[in-house]
Amino acid sequence: MLKLKLIRRENESTMARLIVPVLSIIMAFGCGWIFLALSGYLPAVVFAKMFNGALGSPYAISETIVKAVPLMVAGLAISLAFRMKLWNIGAEGQIYMGAFAASGMALALGNGSPYVIIPIMMIAAFAAGALWGLVPGLLKAYWQVNETIITLMLNYVAIYWVDYLVFGPWKDPNSMGFPLTPIFSPAAQLPTWGDSRVHLGLLLAGIIAIVFYLVVQYTRWGYEVRVMGESSQAAKYAGMNVAKNIMLVMMVSGGIAGIAGMIEVAGITHRLQQGVSPGYGYTAIIVAWLARLNPFAIIIVAFLFGALLVGGFAVQIVGVSFSITQILQGTVLFFLLAGEIFLRYRLVLAREEAV
Amino acid sequence: MNRFPVIEMKGISKRFPGVIANDNISFRVYPGEIHALLGENGAGKSTLMSILAGLYRPDSGTIKVKGEVIRLHSPRKALEEGIGMIYQHFRLVNNFTVAENIVLGSKHVNWGIKQERIQKETREISHNYGLEINPAVRVNQLSLGEQQRVEILKMLYRGCDILIMDEPTTVLTPGEVKELFQVLRIMSRQGKSIVLITHKLNEVMEIADYVTVLRRGKVVGDDRIENLDEGILTRMMVAREVVYSQAQRDSSPGGVILNVDNLKIQGDRGNIAVHEVSFNLRRGEIMAIAGVAGNGQRELVEALAGLRKAVSGSIEYEGEEIKHYDAKSRIALGINMVPEDRIGMGLVPNLSVIDNSILRSYYKEEFYSGWFLNYNKIRSYTDRIINEYNIVLSDSNHPVNYLSGGNLQKLLLGREIDQKPRVLLASYPIRGLDVAAAEGVYDLLLKERDKGTAILLVLEDLDDIFRIADRVAVMYQGFIRKILDVEKTSIDEIGSIMVGTELAGV
Numbered sequence: 001m002l003k004l005k006l007i008r009r010e011n012e013s014t015m016a017r018l019i020v021p022v023l024s025i026i027m028a029f030g031c032g033w034i035f036l037a038l039s040g041y042l043p044a045v046v047f048a049k050m051f052n053g054a055l056g057s058p059y060a061i062s063e064t065i066v067k068a069v070p071l072m073v074a075g076l077a078i079s080l081a082f083r084m085k086l087w088n089i090g091a092e093g094q095i096y097m098g099a100f101a102a103s104g105m106a107l108a109l110g111n112g113s114p115y116v117i118i119p120i121m122m123i124a125a126f127a128a129g130a131l132w133g134l135v136p137g138l139l140k141a142y143w144q145v146n147e148t149i150i151t152l153m154l155n156y157v158a159i160y161w162v163d164y165l166v167f168g169p170w171k172d173p174n175s176m177g178f179p180l181t182p183i184f185s186p187a188a189q190l191p192t193w194g195d196s197r198v199h200l201g202l203l204l205a206g207i208i209a210i211v212f213y214l215v216v217q218y219t220r221w222g223y224e225v226r227v228m229g230e231s232s233q234a235a236k237y238a239g240m241n242v243a244k245n246i247m248l249v250m251m252v253s254g255g256i257a258g259i260a261g262m263i264e265v266a267g268i269t270h271r272l273q274q275g276v277s278p279g280y281g282y283t284a285i286i287v288a289w290l291a292r293l294n295p296f297a298i299i300i301v302a303f304l305f306g307a308l309l310v311g312g313f314a315v316q317i318v319g320v321s322f323s324i325t326q327i328l329q330g331t332v333l334f335f336l337l338a339g340e341i342f343l344r345y346r347l348v349l350a351r352e353e354a355v
Numbered sequence: 356m357n358r359f360p361v362i363e364m365k366g367i368s369k370r371f372p373g374v375i376a377n378d379n380i381s382f383r384v385y386p387g388e389i390h391a392l393l394g395e396n397g398a399g400k401s402t403l404m405s406i407l408a409g410l411y412r413p414d415s416g417t418i419k420v421k422g423e424v425i426r427l428h429s430p431r432k433a434l435e436e437g438i439g440m441i442y443q444h445f446r447l448v449n450n451f452t453v454a455e456n457i458v459l460g461s462k463h464v465n466w467g468i469k470q471e472r473i474q475k476e477t478r479e480i481s482h483n484y485g486l487e488i489n490p491a492v493r494v495n496q497l498s499l500g501e502q503q504r505v506e507i508l509k510m511l512y513r514g515c516d517i518l519i520m521d522e523p524t525t526v527l528t529p530g531e532v533k534e535l536f537q538v539l540r541i542m543s544r545q546g547k548s549i550v551l552i553t554h555k556l557n558e559v560m561e562i563a564d565y566v567t568v569l570r571r572g573k574v575v576g577d578d579r580i581e582n583l584d585e586g587i588l589t590r591m592m593v594a595r596e597v598v599y600s601q602a603q604r605d606s607s608p609g610g611v612i613l614n615v616d617n618l619k620i621q622g623d624r625g626n627i628a629v630h631e632v633s634f635n636l637r638r639g640e641i642m643a644i645a646g647v648a649g650n651g652q653r654e655l656v657e658a659l660a661g662l663r664k665a666v667s668g669s670i671e672y673e674g675e676e677i678k679h680y681d682a683k684s685r686i687a688l689g690i691n692m693v694p695e696d697r698i699g700m701g702l703v704p705n706l707s708v709i710d711n712s713i714l715r716s717y718y719k720e721e722f723y724s725g726w727f728l729n730y731n732k733i734r735s736y737t738d739r740i741i742n743e744y745n746i747v748l749s750d751s752n753h754p755v756n757y758l759s760g761g762n763l764q765k766l767l768l769g770r771e772i773d774q775k776p777r778v779l780l781a782s783y784p785i786r787g788l789d790v791a792a793a794e795g796v797y798d799l800l801l802k803e804r805d806k807g808t809a810i811l812l813v814l815e816d817l818d819d820i821f822r823i824a825d826r827v828a829v830m831y832q833g834f835i836r837k838i839l840d841v842e843k844t845s846i847d848e849i850g851s852i853m854v855g856t857e858l859a860g861v
Binding site for chain 1 (some may be wrong): 661662681682683686692694696699700701702703704705706710713714715717718723726727728730
């Protein structure tokens with residue numbers, strides 16, 4: 001009798017780590033192909049558009065990078081908290097708070113030296129995001145309140161707070177009714193690369209990834225985070241202050257997510273507006289998870305997700321409806337996540353002894 | 356014997372990543388037999404029995420039950436064939452009554468449960484086998500020994516003819532062990548077969564009819580008990596003569612180093628786990644804490660190590676009150692501790708041996724420069740610990756979970772001893788270790804004692820106490836009932852205090 005069996009892999013091969021996602025994406029496109037054909041589209045045309053729109057030209061690639069940067073930074077933020085098994089799903093709100101604080105500084109300071117204004121914006125964004133992480137961190141550390149729920153709730157608070165500002169007190173009088181603040185002075189805008197919209201944020205994301213890696217692997221605090229993430233009992237036994245570190249990690253995680261918000265307003269929109277993050281904070285959870293919390297893998301995975309987003313926009317322009325692109329994106333995600341199991345397990349065709 | 360075996364396993368092999376747990380094993384059980392499956396930790400006993408219980412499937416080999424070849428693809432299938440296994444950790448629903456637990460999941464119950472009926476059925480079975488228990492009581496009100504009886508009843512209710520028990524005596528008091536053995540004898544007289552997974556030789560000699568010894572996944576010997584003795588069995592298990600050294604209690608205790616006075620400690624659920632205990636600990640002596648697990652030992656040790664706050668009372672270390680010191684300051688004073696949970700508290704699973712070797716000293720100056728840990732120094736420190744304490748491993752970069760129980764314990768003890776403790780607290784340091792590994796741990800502890808370290812050991816096995824300790828404090832329900840000189844007491848005396856004299860009626 002032949003039977004399919006899943007057997008746990010002793011160690012995952014590097015080859016499999018590359019091949020499995022590629023195969024997953026191919027299969028997802030196969031599935032999407034059938035779906036598009038049934039819906040009356042020409043799949044080949046749609047996919048070509050999608051690919052060209054995301055990666056087909058220098059401009060396309062630059063747009064993909066633009067979308068990937070906030071995912072990278074937010075993904076890194078989330079992965080720090082996840083390392084300690086703190087389920088911070090509040091990156092979205094922390095992004096909004098960061099965007100709010102950075103915009104406040106930009107609007108208040110007006111024009112001046114970018115070497116002064118941009119660091120100030122960054123510090124403010126970090127502080128605001130950190131505050132948004134500290135609240136659930138504090139509740140978790142001292143009263144064991146579930147951080148998942150609090151971070152989720154705080155997302156709404158942050159999003160509506162920004163809505164209030166851009167519809168109300170901070171609204172640009174010349175915006176003709178649109179929910180936007182006035183545009184920032186050039187000193188509060190991140191420098192871009194050539195004519196593209198690729199901005200300094202990409203470099204920042206890279207630096208954060210490297211620092212993240214060094215801190216977690218080689219510093220005393222990183223050691224504490226690794227121990228606490230594995231076992232809070234062992235951490236107590238080692239004399240570590242678990243409560244303090246829960247707050248600290250939530251603060252740093254929130255702060256980095258806040259920087260993602262600052263990068264978005266200073267690098268792309270150049271003003272605070274409604275919907276400044278279209279769900280980056282949530283997508284970043286999937287990015288962090290697929291990258292297994294590895295900071296360098298987060299950079300790559302975020303880029304792929306950026307491509308998926310930009311490709312989706314590109315086909316909308318040729319008349320494919322928004323919901324169809326969402327389904328295509330969902331299919332890719334589904335296959336990527338399902339493919340994970342083949343990284344951890346081996347499928348074996350086993351011949352059991354006939355009895 | 357002219358009977359057919361009720362179980363016949365032939366050529367059973369089972370591989371796990373990196374290990375061959377069972378290598379071409381053949382194993383037979385006859386009706387009415389009490390069969391001991393003996394071996395050191397990691398010899399493959401549990402794997403073999405898990406295959407028989409339908410939990411694992413063998414890579415090769417056949418299993419005959421009552422003469423027929425059967426494929427045991429699930430625990431359910433095994434139960435249908437009359438094979439039931441009782442694990443070390445019981446699988447009972449705490450909020451259900453005894454009777455409810457017994458019928459839970461059995462095929463006789465479809466819709467709704469008639470309490471009177473199942474309680475009556477339970478009473479009948481328990482009476483038949485001398486397993487006295489009140490079927491209407493909730494499981495969370497029972498002692499571990501009573502819970503074990505419920506597990507046995509559960510299997511009998513399902514009509515099991517073959518009962519596998521994994522280390523059944525570990526959780527029991529000496530009195531409860533006697534009762535269990537009595538029940539097993541009744542069951543065997545009624546034709547039931549029993550397989551005992553164990554590594555305790557004295558129990559094997561006492562109860563078993565037949566013994567199969569495993570070593571490193573292979574059968575190294577099997578015979579009727581009449582043809583065996585403890586020496587032969589030990590040789591089979593470890594393949595070398597283990598010399599029990601007797602001259603271990605020639606200690607020369609010095610002055611008092613730790614003085615505990617009226618210490619009261621809260622448990623995890625806000626209850627008082629330890630009530631006003633007082634004792635002292637002297638340099639160069641080993642004091643054991645005896646007691647059935649869960650009588651306040653863990654809380655006491657944690658409070659002494661600074662991992663748990665004391666409600667009241669005092670802990671004086673060399674005359675200084677240290678009740679308010681945290682864990683780090685106590686390590687700095689020289690109070691070190693080896694916890695009972697080796698992986699999870701004492702060691703961090705999934706982190707490497709290197710990372711684990713500095714768990715209790717990572718903040719010390721020798722291991723960092725600036726913000727960074729100095730992994731060169733840490734690596735050489737780890738190597739030194741590995742060499743000094745004979746820890747066997749393939750790669751210190753591998754996660755600590757790859758180590759065997761004995762090596763984990765050596766790493767834990769080595770790490771603490773290396774800090775030059777003046778007071779060493781250790782909970783169940785030889786639990787689950789095989790003979791050779793336990794000897795290694797004893798040697799380490801005795802060497803420490805001879806250096807003048809005051810050692811407090813929480814032990815469960817009374818034999819161990821007599822082998823190594825100078826004094827013994829017996830805990831029962833959060834009180835230290837008595838502190839005895841080991842030379843002037845007996846196993847029976849300690850045993851009866853352990854279960855509360857008024858209850859034991861011994």
